[in-house]
Amino acid sequence: MGRTIPSITLAFLEEQDSLKRFRRALRKADQQALDDLLAAARQHLAPAGYAAYPLPLETFLLAMLLEEHKEVMRLRTMVESRDRE
């Protein structure tokens, strides 16, 4: 009988598609940064699907923030270990 609610991947692609105009108007370097954020959000599609929020964009944005924070933590660790040397 099949699925009716779009899969979380499809829902993500729809949200990504809705950003087309915004992306187009960005400078090229900023477009690449946006693409990085979108790719980051894709790391966490399964939890987004499981969370089953009516507005999945909220979880995609949270996923982007999560990856950004991980990157900050990674850089912090790197800087701190360099400072110690």
Add this chain to the structure above:
Amino acid sequence: MKLRGWLFDIYPAGQDGAAIWLIGEDGKRYQFLQPFPLTFYAAGPLHRLRDLWRFLSRQDKPPMLSRTERRDLFQSGPIPVMGITVGDQESLQGIFLKTQSSFPDLDYYDVDLNLALRYSARYQTFPLALCDLETEGRQIKAVTPLETPWEMDSALPPLRILRLEPDSDPNHSQPARLEIQYGRASYTLPLDPARPLLMDLNAILKQYDPDLILTRWGDTWLMPHLFKLSRDANIPILFNRDRSQEVAILDERSYFSYGQIVYRGQQVHFFGRWHIDSNNALLYQDFELDGIYETARVTRLPVQTSARVSPGTGISSMQIITALQQGILVPWRKQQGERFKTALDLIHRDQGGLVYQPLVGVHENVAELDFVSMYPGLMVRFNISPETAGETAGDPENLAPFPGDTPGLVPQTLAPLLEKRLKLKTRIRTLSKWDIRLKSDQARATAHKWLLVTCFGYLGYKNARFGRIEAHEAVTAYGREALLRAKESAEGLDCTVLQLYVDGLWIKHAGWKNPGDFVPVLDAIIGNTRLPIVLEGVYRWIAFLPSRQDQRVPVPNRYFGVFQDGTIKVRGVEARRRDTAQFISRAQMEILEILARAQNAIELPNYLPLVKELIRERSMDLKAGRIPLEDLIISQRLGRELEGYKKPSPAARAAHQLIQTGKQVKPGQRVRFLLTRGLPGVHAWDSQVPLDMRSLNIPLYSELLKRAIHAILQPLGLSQHAIFQASLFK
């Protein structure tokens, strides 16, 4: 007379009821008849049932009518029904058509059931069951099975097998000879002239009297060809042991299944004897005859039918048996709809299994843990069934079973199958590779696997008699909870979870590399889920691959790795796809076999020179024309009728070429072709039109090869440029 033997065949025998064939313990083949009245039921408002009673009583040959109560699975208590009983299948069909067209408002049950299933439900028999029979002349008076389908080891009767095979693939070239093998005899005969061939076949059928005729292309080419020869020569071929019957020919068809178009070739069935076409028998490659016999035993479908039907039909038959044995009505038309739920509930429930995005890259000492038959296990363990899971969403977050005084229809049906599969799998692990039981055990376990894999999808199938979308959703909800608990159990023991996929997880832990190291995780998962989970193995190294289009994006089911015993496991890359040319699959596997020698991820780059050498050789082989054409064939399914293509796919273009040579191609069929330069870009392999070798599109094959190689080498840090540089592909 008392007789003991194996039940061989059962089918309708007109007014005689059922024809039953037995292979006696004495080695003789017996045919018996047994009156076997058939009953279907009508339900509805009492005044309408009274009208029906009057209508049926006035018929020329009025059926026997009764009033009783039976259970409809989708209603809370038993319902009053009218039983309409006749002596044979044809009469049932006739009276049902009249009844249904005059009383379309009533609900009907137990209408279109295979006679073999009805018989099995009544007497607990099944194909190849050892039984005691009491007979009087040609009539069976009593039948007592001496075993159940769930025995681990049952003796098979000594079957006589005749093998017939044309000397070439008739799709590709006209066969000239027929290869014949039976007992110790093995020879070939020309297909033309027909007369000596037909006489020889009849002689074998008479003297050797095979139980099974095993063919290749029997359904779709050989039998129709032999029938034509027989008609033209006016020499009947005595395929049926039961001469009162005509050979049954079922038409080919294409139909939708799970969003894909599937093609089923024509079928040729005998009476009193089996015909199995290994090319038209589903999953024959996976489990051969042992698997077919096992499928027939557990589904109770006749062997010829079992060999050809989908696992979905097999599961449906098992459910019907359970229903008939429990006095549950089998609906003629599936009507049960979905209960109204809120849109918010729909978002929560209409999800599939949990499919994570893996941590892309190469990892070492990774354990793969898999729940054993997870979905069927959930159905049995938590009593998920159409009649239990229809009213509430259950309590997946606490993994609490659906309430019920007795197990539901689906759990009851699956439980013995699951148990037998687990026992077989356990035994297989203990057998050495020379043990004669190994092949049969593996074949039977594979047959069970396909039935079990299908039962979940079947629960949600729109035409399944006992399907229910709520039950289907409940299974995924419980599955998601079980997998999350598994993740939590692993992380609770400081494992890194690399990937989760519906019923399996891949984990690693610093310092752990032996199977024994992961036992605490297994124990924790079993404790938290109460579901069986096993360690599939520990990988020396495994690579989870990113998307081809964007390497930052992980892809769930694309990986390859090597277990500690050297076995390679590959998913989602070209070597696993049916539409990849053999040459490319093989090249990819050869690269993997080289890399598999690495004992850990650090050693992998050491093998790159060997890999590069292999790539150079294969590339030169391709350019020099040393690759056999058969190894360049691409095989793709035709997804729709040819007219339905706006932009024809390569398969559609090849199908068009076949049609121009007079061949028929149906949606769902696979079309084989080679890639050529220019338009139309393909050459249909089976068109029998000679190929101009210069037209082969070597650059395109080279491109496909490069893509396949990149899929394997990219995780090792090699860029496309490094792989495709000119020196590698000279």
Add this chain to the structure above:
Amino acid sequence: MDILPALAQGRLCLAVIHPAMGHAWLMEPMASLAERGPIQVIDGGNHFNAYRLAKAIGGHGLDPTPVLRQVFVSRSFTCHQLAACLSLVTSRPLPLIVLDFLATFQDESVPLHERRKLFNVCLWRLRQISRTGPILITAKANTEFIGPLAENCDQILQTELKPLPATLPLFQDR
């Protein structure tokens, strides 16, 4: 297309849509209806996209969660199920939307006479339900039974043809 004014108790309203169209256009009116009170939706063609509906509700500045709790959905995958589903529809005066009503009647594995019989049963039931609440049916043009369906509806709305969105690219171009 503004369908809300067309909906009224006692009226069977049909929106004929181009076969290539989806139901995205219906999300705004459905959201507006659901914000006023409970509605029932029968999905005959596997079209119901709760995310799009939630977005439309969110676009009105409302929290989608309580509104979605007022939207009662049942999916029908065969014409038999559709007929059975209609018999379950509450007789309360709730708006009823039937998406792609004719989809399941296109299944040729069900004999034509049986599909015709079930179609008539469904029509009769829809008429009954329309006495207590407004009904909107959507159906694709040029499908089996569209003629008899249109003849039995009180108001017919034709949607303007809009091309479907281009196939979503999987990844952005670099």
